[in-house]
Structure formats: structure tokens, C-alpha cells
Amino acid sequence: MSGALGTVGESGELAAGGTGPETLQALRNIERILAACDATLDDVVKVSVFLADMATGPEMSEAYLSVFTADLPARITVGGVALALGAAVEIDCIAHRTTV
16 A cells, blocks of 8 residues: 555545654554454554654654554655645555454
8 A cells, every 4th residue: 555645535635744643644544454454553564654743743643543553564654755735744555464
């Protein structure tokens, strides 16, 4: 799953409040897409996080760790990138289902 932003609903508006709220919303969006494929966040094995400003890493990590609480997937975080819609965060992930 690639390029999830913290957009809310069909409006395409970014979640208000910056990196933390955008991270939570992006993860909700990923969760919804995974559900459409009969998968969950528990199936995620790798996450790539792109931040517009690496200084916001602690905000992202706090939000991220409120969602991924056990058996954390591998994660890389890259900072200082220009993101679509002027977003503070963009998240890619790889999920693997062991059952079909």
C-alpha cells in the first residue's frame, strides 16, 4: 500500500493539527484499505514514513506507537521531503497475510 496521507473522508482535506493527527489519520486510511483486502494492521510487516520536517519525528512516533503497540513492523523514517497536498506525513506499508 503506497502513499497514504492523513486525508479525512472524501474531502481530501488533511487532518487538522499537523504531524500527529495526520499520522493517526493516515494509519486509519491504511487500516480501511487493508480491511478491503481482508487484512489488518497486524499483517503489516514493513512501514516507510516520510516526513516533511524530521523535527516532527517525535510527534509521528507517539501517534504511530498508539496504533502499533505490539509486534512492531520494521520501519524506516525519512525526513525533509516535499509531500503531496503540503502534508506533514506520508506512509507506505507492506502487509503479508499468512492465511487466505
